[in-house]
Amino acid sequence: LQEKEELIEEWQPEPLVPPVPKDHPALNYNIVSGPPTHIITVNGRECINFASFNFLGLLDNEKVKSAAQASLKKYGVGTCGPRGFYGTFDVHLELEERLAKFMRTEEAIIYSYGFATIASAIPAYSKRGDIVFVDEAACFAIQKGLQASRSNIKLFKHNDMADLERLLKEQETEDQKNPRKARVTRRFIVVEGLYMNTGDVCPLPELIKLKYKYKVRIFLEESLSFGVLGEHGRGITEHFGINIDDIDLISANMENSLASIGGFCCGRSFIIDHQRLSGQGYCFSASLPPLLAAAAIEALNIMEDNPDIFQTLRAKCERIHKALQGISGLKVVGESFSPALHLQLEESCGSRENDVKLLKRVVDYCMNSGIALTQARYLEKEEKCLPPPSIRVVITVEQTEQELDKAASLLKEAAQSVLN
Amino acid sequence: MANPSAVCNGHLHHHHQKQNNLLKSGIYKKNGITKGMKKNGISNGTLYKKTFIEHFEQAPMYVAVLTFLGFGVGTIFGYLRDFMRAWGLEKRNIAAEREQQKDFVPLYQDFENFYTRNLYMRIRDNWNRPICSVPGPQFDLMERVTDDYNWTFRFTGRTIKNVINMGSYNYLGFAETDVNALKTVTIELQKYGTGVCSTRQEMGTLDKHVELEKLVAKFLGVEDAMVFGMGFATNSMNIPALVGKGCLILSDELNHTSLVLGARLSGATIRIFKHNNMQSLEQLLRDAIIYGQPRSRRAWRKIIILVEGIYSMEGSIVRLPEIVSLKTKYKAYLYLDEAHSIGAVGATGRGVVEYFGMSPDDVDVLMGTFTKSFGAAGGYIAGKKDLVDFLRTHSHSAVYATSMCPPVAEQIIRAMKCLMGLDGTTQGLQRVRQLGKNTRYFRRRLHEMGFIIYGNDDSPVVPLLLYMPGKIGAFARRMLEKNIGVVVVGFPATPITESRARFCVSAAHTREMLDTVLNALDELGDFLHLKYSRYSKSSHPELYEETRLELED
Numbered sequence: 001l002q003e004k005e006e007l008i009e010e011w012q013p014e015p016l017v018p019p020v021p022k023d024h025p026a027l028n029y030n031i032v033s034g035p036p037t038h039i040i041t042v043n044g045r046e047c048i049n050f051a052s053f054n055f056l057g058l059l060d061n062e063k064v065k066s067a068a069q070a071s072l073k074k075y076g077v078g079t080c081g082p083r084g085f086y087g088t089f090d091v092h093l094e095l096e097e098r099l100a101k102f103m104r105t106e107e108a109i110i111y112s113y114g115f116a117t118i119a120s121a122i123p124a125y126s127k128r129g130d131i132v133f134v135d136e137a138a139c140f141a142i143q144k145g146l147q148a149s150r151s152n153i154k155l156f157k158h159n160d161m162a163d164l165e166r167l168l169k170e171q172e173t174e175d176q177k178n179p180r181k182a183r184v185t186r187r188f189i190v191v192e193g194l195y196m197n198t199g200d201v202c203p204l205p206e207l208i209k210l211k212y213k214y215k216v217r218i219f220l221e222e223s224l225s226f227g228v229l230g231e232h233g234r235g236i237t238e239h240f241g242i243n244i245d246d247i248d249l250i251s252a253n254m255e256n257s258l259a260s261i262g263g264f265c266c267g268r269s270f271i272i273d274h275q276r277l278s279g280q281g282y283c284f285s286a287s288l289p290p291l292l293a294a295a296a297i298e299a300l301n302i303m304e305d306n307p308d309i310f311q312t313l314r315a316k317c318e319r320i321h322k323a324l325q326g327i328s329g330l331k332v333v334g335e336s337f338s339p340a341l342h343l344q345l346e347e348s349c350g351s352r353e354n355d356v357k358l359l360k361r362v363v364d365y366c367m368n369s370g371i372a373l374t375q376a377r378y379l380e381k382e383e384k385c386l387p388p389p390s391i392r393v394v395i396t397v398e399q400t401e402q403e404l405d406k407a408a409s410l411l412k413e414a415a416q417s418v419l420n
Numbered sequence: 421m422a423n424p425s426a427v428c429n430g431h432l433h434h435h436h437q438k439q440n441n442l443l444k445s446g447i448y449k450k451n452g453i454t455k456g457m458k459k460n461g462i463s464n465g466t467l468y469k470k471t472f473i474e475h476f477e478q479a480p481m482y483v484a485v486l487t488f489l490g491f492g493v494g495t496i497f498g499y500l501r502d503f504m505r506a507w508g509l510e511k512r513n514i515a516a517e518r519e520q521q522k523d524f525v526p527l528y529q530d531f532e533n534f535y536t537r538n539l540y541m542r543i544r545d546n547w548n549r550p551i552c553s554v555p556g557p558q559f560d561l562m563e564r565v566t567d568d569y570n571w572t573f574r575f576t577g578r579t580i581k582n583v584i585n586m587g588s589y590n591y592l593g594f595a596e597t598d599v600n601a602l603k604t605v606t607i608e609l610q611k612y613g614t615g616v617c618s619t620r621q622e623m624g625t626l627d628k629h630v631e632l633e634k635l636v637a638k639f640l641g642v643e644d645a646m647v648f649g650m651g652f653a654t655n656s657m658n659i660p661a662l663v664g665k666g667c668l669i670l671s672d673e674l675n676h677t678s679l680v681l682g683a684r685l686s687g688a689t690i691r692i693f694k695h696n697n698m699q700s701l702e703q704l705l706r707d708a709i710i711y712g713q714p715r716s717r718r719a720w721r722k723i724i725i726l727v728e729g730i731y732s733m734e735g736s737i738v739r740l741p742e743i744v745s746l747k748t749k750y751k752a753y754l755y756l757d758e759a760h761s762i763g764a765v766g767a768t769g770r771g772v773v774e775y776f777g778m779s780p781d782d783v784d785v786l787m788g789t790f791t792k793s794f795g796a797a798g799g800y801i802a803g804k805k806d807l808v809d810f811l812r813t814h815s816h817s818a819v820y821a822t823s824m825c826p827p828v829a830e831q832i833i834r835a836m837k838c839l840m841g842l843d844g845t846t847q848g849l850q851r852v853r854q855l856g857k858n859t860r861y862f863r864r865r866l867h868e869m870g871f872i873i874y875g876n877d878d879s880p881v882v883p884l885l886l887y888m889p890g891k892i893g894a895f896a897r898r899m900l901e902k903n904i905g906v907v908v909v910g911f912p913a914t915p916i917t918e919s920r921a922r923f924c925v926s927a928a929h930t931r932e933m934l935d936t937v938l939n940a941l942d943e944l945g946d947f948l949h950l951k952y953s954r955y956s957k958s959s960h961p962e963l964y965e966e967t968r969l970e971l972e973d
Contacts, residue, residue, distance in 0.1 A: 004706070004710050007709060007710050008706065008709050008710065008750065011709045011719055011751065012751070013720070013721065013722040013723060013751050013752070013753075014721050014722045016662065016722065016724075016753050016784055016785075016807060017662065017806055017807050017810035017811075018810070019806065020806070020809045020810050020813055024813050026621050026812060026813040026818070026819075027809060027812060027813060029620070029621055029625050029812075030622075030623060030625065031625055031626070031627060031630060032623060032624075032625065032626050032627065033626070033627045034611065034612070034626075034627070035611060035612040035613050035626075035826070036616060036617060036618060036623060036624070036626065037613070040623070042623070049623075051618060051622060051623040052616075052617040052618045052623050052624075053617040053618060054615070054617045058615075059613045059614075059615050059617060060613045061613075064613070064614065065609065065610060065613055065614070068609055068613075068614050068827075069606060069609060069610070072597075072602060072605065072606060072609060072827070073597060073599075073602075074553070074554070074597065075553070075554050075555075075597070076554040076555070076556075076595045076596055076597050076602070076795060077595075077602075077605060077795055077796050077797075077827065077828060077831040078555075078594075078595060078790075078791055078794070078795040078796045078797050078828075078831070079555060079588075079791075079797075080555045080588040080589045080590045080595050080791065080792065080795060081555065081587065081588045081589055083548060084547045084548055085547070085587050085588070085907045086549060086551055086555060086559070086585065086587045086588050086905060086907070087555075087588075088548050088549065088550045088551070089550065089551055089552065090550055090551075090552045090562060092550075093550055112650055112797065113649055113650035113652075113653050113821065113822075114821065114822055115650075115653060115657075115816075115817070115820060115821035115822075116650060116652065116653050116656075119656075125527060139820070140816065140819075140820045141820060141821075144657075144685065144816070147685055148681060148684065148685060182525075183525065184525065184529070185525060186525050186526075186527060187525065212520075215523065215524045215525065216524075217521075217524065217527070245518065253822075255615060255616075255617060255822045256617060258615075259613065259614065259615035259617060260614050260615050261614070261615060261616075261649065261822060261825050268515070268518070269515040270515040270516060270517055270518075270527075271527070273515060274527075274528065276548075277536060277540075280652075280677055280678075280681060281650075281652055281653075284652060284676065284677040284678060285650060285651065285652035285653075285678070286589075286651065286789075286791040286797055288797075289796070289797050289825075289828060291609070291614065291827065292614055292825060295614040295615075372623065374618075374622040374623050375622075376622075377619065377621040377622055377819050378819065379814065379816065379819050379820075382660075382816070392622070
């Protein structure tokens, strides 16, 4: 007994949190005064906003704001309860209907937080023992959803259909060894429409072919492509002209194009209804504040009434994509029609820390001259496949041609002065 | 070094046992209980500054038998129905897989959904009831009917007006639409719009967030705080940042899903201790330090205890003084989730820390949500500056998730200013006091009527036990007919035999509303035979005098 008391006395735990160096980049973050709209005041200086994902410029749209005000007068701010316990408002039901109609699916379900949407949807279907094939460049929310689901994860190289097919074939041979187990093991492919980390689109037609050949279900994450791709903004399925019923589940967050907060999943009732009882972020969390739901409905109205903004956005993306080519020292990563590009260093200077510092100098140069940019932030130790450090460039509908040209020329200057 | 906690633990053990024995035996003299409780209160004076009274009465045996019988009958009928559906004798109402995908591996196992299909579906109309007004003390429900036994619903277009709301988490009554109260929120909404479109570390930190964080830190009396957009996500994204492999998490049996998810995602080892049971916790702590990690016998990197302030399904309050003494003795860290208790308990609404008269420095990580008492959305973590700086850099939410929306932040700011008295009125304090009075009145009357109520006398969450599955549906539907909206919970949120109705008392409820509810409960309790309590206290002036229990210090 004496020994035990000694052990207890002697044991010393680690400190609760390790000390953080004072010059850690995330501690000296940018503080924005006022709304993060087209003209943004960062750290006291007015700049043109190339860093917020406000693709359709709906953040300070007057109609959206007045819809939110009307909702505020009627419902107050919070919902004071989860969906199951008097937290379901008629605005939520209306928003779900409108989203389902817009995306031309049977049903939609809304979550109160964008990150929680895909992170709750995946574990609702895929459990221990199931197999998920996921792209290497999947965003962090997908990774957390996969971790929570405890399924077997198989990563395939980014956008490499041959690699995916190889993995599927391997799985098929495994199945033949144990057909009883194979009959109950569910399989899924999780891909993003427009990848946040690389700005590419996934080759959806080939994926559909693989789906029917190997009998896997597809979960599509459309946070960046909803409201951007496609003739009417319906996302990547419209972009490629694919029947939406071929995709089992589409998940997106409303925080980018719809300039609201929250996320939604849409698909057939057979699939979506299951989340109403087993989506953790849906059942155990308070529902979306009604003013945000009303704002999203109004934003959807605007999207439906003005289908030409998508074409305008794409034209602007092409323009700046072309203008940014040929900057010495920086290469553009992303499709020409993607509104969220990355600028990476052509040659790394050895360590990630130094790359980050170098890019910070480029960003600071631009900020001092009136263009607000930001570096893409990642959790270095937690990501499965850490992307290289980069500057994020976001194109919105509100930016004029002069501003786009100014940004491009400023970046050229910055790269010249800092990197040479 | 003399160890005061050991002595007190000895006393406490005694107190717990004594109370349990009295309740289980069902024999009790009114005077006997009175004396017993008061005596124990004083003997624990070193740790507890006032009496800590919790009830978890067990129902008579016949109730348990009938409950199992009820579930048995439901299951048999479920099998019968499934059989009939499989053979086409009954229509299949549930959505089905696509024709083209019929040969895929089935997405749901039939057995997983058995409970949903056959038992939940029958009483499904008691949940997800849509409302169309502010969730204040009274609200308007949309009338919903079903033509095919709850498989589909249809709205008639009528609204049921002024239903008394006993279900929403509106403890301090801040869910209101009063124009004056929401003036600042309206202004901020006009100025900022609704979205932020960026993460905290990129371009999403607005001046509003900085203002809010300073205010939260001041309110709680700590060095710094950080706010997040969703309460659930606050737990599930920050616990993995604080602990990892090689650490030990000691979590209460009845912790909320978000805590469990956060603990699982962190990769640390999880051990569970019995609900609010300090002996179980101490045993786990001793074993952990003495024996180390399971296979390698190396010492644990750190030990963290996860508890909640008020447990929402039980209504019990955490035994904070004892946990703090345990944690100081064994050098563990404490993570306190005050989702339901911030704003709702404590003399000025500062949560369980104030309720027990302790200092916020005793708790390492103070976490809470703004959804319940502040009528907004989101969560916070507060504590020492090192902790918050670490979270600013390493929290998953700061790097990958959008920050809180500005009008919602403004609502929290105005509610907090009201609570702290910074807006020049004493309205905040009045709300807290009114909530305390309402809670005590409501609980006292329910005890007198003879219902079995769980939880601490001071917690505004009041679970009323129903036990039998048939009564769940009957209770909720009949209360709605009397224009009162209640929340009922069954399996799997509660143990299978302990289904309950859960009332959330609010500061905005007037005495008349509470009396209406209590009278309805009285009638319904007699009609449905819900008054299982073996002892019903009649009005006992010396024990439950209002003035006696009001806080003088």
